[in-house]
Each structure stands twice: as C-alpha cells, then as structure tokens.
Amino acid sequence: MKYSYADLSPEQFESLVVFLCQQLLGISVQGFSKGPDGGRDAKFIGTAELLPSRSAPWRGTVIVQAKHTNGVNKTFSDADFFGEATTETVLGKEIPRIKSLRAANALDHYMLFSNRRLAGNADEAIRGLLSRECGLPHGSLYLCGVEQLEMWLKTFPQVATLANIDPVDSPLIVSPDELAELVEAFARNQQVIQAAVDSPPTPRVSYADKNSLNNMSEDYARQQRRNYLKDTTQIQAFLAAPENLQLRRLYETVVMEFQLKITAKRKSHQSFDDVLEYLTDLLFGRDPVLRSNKRLTRAMLFYMYWHCDIGTTGGDDSTD
Structure with a gap:
C-alpha cells in the first residue's frame, strides 16, 4: 500500500x-x-x-x-x-x-x-x-x-x-489549489479595486466574542486585525463583483473545505492562533503561488475568519 x-x-x-x-x-x-x-x-x-x-x-x-x-x-x-x-x-x-x-x-x-x-x-x-x-x-x-x-x-x-x-x-490537511487560483486572480486585479470604500465589512458576530468562542489570543487577534483589516473591504468588493461570480463560487468551495476540516481535525486544546498558523505554513509549503503572495494569502485567511466563514460563531453556526 x-x-x-x-x-x-x-x-x-x-x-x-x-x-x-x-x-x-x-x-x-x-x-x-x-x-x-x-x-x-x-x-x-x-x-x-x-x-x-x-x-x-x-x-x-x-x-x-x-x-x-x-x-x-x-x-x-x-x-x-x-x-x-x-x-x-x-x-x-x-x-x-x-x-x-x-x-x-x-x-x-x-x-x-x-x-x-x-x-x-x-x-x-x-x-x-x-x-x-x-x-x-x-x-x-x-x-x-x-x-x-x-x-x-x-x-x-x-x-x-x-x-x-x-x-x-491524520492532521488538518487542506488543498491549496482553489485558494491559489483565488489569490492569483485577486492579485491581478488589486489595483482595480483599490478605490473600494474604506470601512471594512461588518462581521456576523463581534470580533471579541468570536475570538473568545474560538480561543484566539488577544495579542494574535490584535495583530491580525491591525495587519489585515484594511484588506477585507477590497476582498469583499472583489468577491461581490458580478463578473467574479465563478471566483465567488470558488471562494465558497474553499471555505467549505477549510471549515469542515477545521471542525473535524482541530483538537479541543488548540488555540485558533495555532490553527491559522498551521494552515498558513501548510499552504505556503504546498503551493508556490501562495508562497509568492504571502501577505495576500494571510489577508484572505483573515477575511474568512473575520467574515465568519471559518471558525465557530456559537449556536448552530448557520449563515445568514
């Protein structure tokens, strides 16, 4: 075998x-x-x-x-x-x-x-x-x-x-292929969407509550927000554009896989800091596109978390 x-x-x-x-x-x-x-x-x-x-x-x-x-x-x-x-x-x-x-x-x-x-x-x-x-x-x-x-x-x-x-x-393993395609497309169009409004999208639950529910440390959450919050508006505008319908569906496929794997493989004692860093290292190790767009890859993962597409939000975690 x-x-x-x-x-x-x-x-x-x-x-x-x-x-x-x-x-x-x-x-x-x-x-x-x-x-x-x-x-x-x-x-x-x-x-x-x-x-x-x-x-x-x-x-x-x-x-x-x-x-x-x-x-x-x-x-x-x-x-x-x-x-x-x-x-x-x-x-x-x-x-x-x-x-x-x-x-x-x-x-x-x-x-x-x-x-x-x-x-x-x-x-x-x-x-x-x-x-x-x-x-x-x-x-x-x-x-x-x-x-x-x-x-x-x-x-x-x-x-x-x-x-x-x-x-x-087996450990938490995800495929980098779809995310690499998404990151590459966003990187190509980043200049076009710079004019998006400055205010970030509103998370479905408060950031502090979500961090508590997911066991994310205050320091890590603060750094993530400081580094990548400004990118969330551009990512949301990019995914919402009518011409990017196929990329939006690709994004939905990615978050579904990530969320299911995180739910199934995350150990009860692990902080979400560890989960995100493990995912990031795994993705960088497996795909050269993501490795050459490290900041954007991290911003995309933060957007998934900020937008409540990965991680728990309490209750049944159903989407709106």
Missing part, C-alpha cells in the same frame, strides 16, 4: 520510523524525544539486526532523525533542505548537533529519514557532506527517502499497523 506521507503529522511519521527501525536495528530502539535544542532523535545501542547487513552489522550507538514535510513532491536536493554553502538549511542546522554528539562519543552511526524523494546523486552529495563535516565514514551514514521507505514497508507490512497509521487520525 502506498501512503500519502505528506498528509501524516510529524508525530505519525516519527512513529512509523521508530517501528521500522525496530525491524532494521533491533527492538530496543528508543522513540523520539525532544532535546534542549529542539531536535528530535531516536536512538539504538547495540548490534544492528539488518543494517548494513546481517554479516557486517553496525555496532555501537545509532542516532536516527526523522524530517517530515507537509509539502508534496519535495526532494533531498531542495534548497531549503540541502546546500553545501549555507547553515540555514535543514541539514545545515542538523550538522552541529551531529558533530556535538560525535565529539561526546554518543554517535557512531547516523540515519536520516524523510518523506522526500532521494536521487542517487543527492545521496552521494549529502553523505559526502556529512562525512566531511562530522567525521563519520560513508558506511556509517544512511539516508532514506520515500522510494526506499516504500520498499521497506513492503518488506515489513506490519510496521504501518504497529504505527497506527489511520487516515481518521
């Missing part, structure tokens, strides 16, 4: 990696824990069951990292993940941690799993970089992308069951 790894939560992906490593290394693999620097590691100490082979297994301490992304069609070669000359990539930030563990004799072998595609040239380049920077032999480094992950899960089909990978437990 092929899994949509981008639709898993980081915790689900980490659980999948731990159960897989218990097959590859041994049952004593310890699960992921968050370190003081924010990194999350799993660890195995002993003689590996299968890696790199039964006849010549790893011995010592194996540190395992899982790097999950909600982005689709991502690779190990992406500029945000790997770059020889920058410390701001995912790998660039990881190297000092590996060097520190190596210096403390707390790491003999290193494994990196990610739900990204891994080409042969990228595998060689990344292992070469890690070997040079961290003083680890090539044979003590293992990179696993989605292609190898699929093969391992066919070899060990019980791993997904053990990790309890259930679509019902």
Whole structure:
C-alpha cells in the first residue's frame, strides 16, 4: 500500500520510523524525544539486526532523525533542505548537533529519514557532506527517502499497523489549489479595486466574542486585525463583483473545505492562533503561488475568519 506521507503529522511519521527501525536495528530502539535544542532523535545501542547487513552489522550507538514535510513532491536536493554553502538549511542546522554528539562519543552511526524523494546523486552529495563535516565514514551514514521507505514497508507490512497509521487520525490537511487560483486572480486585479470604500465589512458576530468562542489570543487577534483589516473591504468588493461570480463560487468551495476540516481535525486544546498558523505554513509549503503572495494569502485567511466563514460563531453556526 502506498501512503500519502505528506498528509501524516510529524508525530505519525516519527512513529512509523521508530517501528521500522525496530525491524532494521533491533527492538530496543528508543522513540523520539525532544532535546534542549529542539531536535528530535531516536536512538539504538547495540548490534544492528539488518543494517548494513546481517554479516557486517553496525555496532555501537545509532542516532536516527526523522524530517517530515507537509509539502508534496519535495526532494533531498531542495534548497531549503540541502546546500553545501549555507547553515540555514535543514541539514545545515542538523550538522552541529551531529558533530556535538560525535565529539561526546554518543554517535557512531547516523540515519536520516524523510518523506522526500532521494536521487542517487543527492545521496552521494549529502553523505559526502556529512562525512566531511562530522567525521563519520560513508558506511556509517544512511539516508532514506520515500522510494526506499516504500520498499521497506513492503518488506515489513506490519510496521504501518504497529504505527497506527489511520487516515481518521491524520492532521488538518487542506488543498491549496482553489485558494491559489483565488489569490492569483485577486492579485491581478488589486489595483482595480483599490478605490473600494474604506470601512471594512461588518462581521456576523463581534470580533471579541468570536475570538473568545474560538480561543484566539488577544495579542494574535490584535495583530491580525491591525495587519489585515484594511484588506477585507477590497476582498469583499472583489468577491461581490458580478463578473467574479465563478471566483465567488470558488471562494465558497474553499471555505467549505477549510471549515469542515477545521471542525473535524482541530483538537479541543488548540488555540485558533495555532490553527491559522498551521494552515498558513501548510499552504505556503504546498503551493508556490501562495508562497509568492504571502501577505495576500494571510489577508484572505483573515477575511474568512473575520467574515465568519471559518471558525465557530456559537449556536448552530448557520449563515445568514
């Protein structure tokens, strides 16, 4: 079975990696824990069951990292993940941690799993970089992308069951396609609608009441209102224009999907600050149009909230 790894939560992906490593290394693999620097590691100490082979297994301490992304069609070669000359990539930030563990004799072998595609040239380049920077032999480094992950899960089909990978437990994932089309159309016409009246549309319930109902913090609500309230009139005028009927219907499709997913997947303890920031990061990670129009995307999400199209308003949340 092929899994949509981008639709898993980081915790689900980490659980999948731990159960897989218990097959590859041994049952004593310890699960992921968050370190003081924010990194999350799993660890195995002993003689590996299968890696790199039964006849010549790893011995010592194996540190395992899982790097999950909600982005689709991502690779190990992406500029945000790997770059020889920058410390701001995912790998660039990881190297000092590996060097520190190596210096403390707390790491003999290193494994990196990610739900990204891994080409042969990228595998060689990344292992070469890690070997040079961290003083680890090539044979003590293992990179696993989605292609190898699929093969391992066919070899060990019980791993997904053990990790309890259930679509019902998946995180809040929405499609960026319709919103990207909407944002792109608004961006093209923004100059035309600058003349809209200055007063923002009236929310269906008061902003303060809605924030309380949705558990949005006062500071976050104040910043959102200050940054994006002035855009709500233009967005409303744009959606109300007769020539934009199809875009208005597209907007209705977007808010219906967002609202249903938020209702189904939001955990009871989560603030709406967390929900909006998670949605924003997800959308930026999955669509280049939204990523290149970050302010407008955030303004559109604020409009949805301000206009009471996402989030609860109390009662039955019916629209007028």
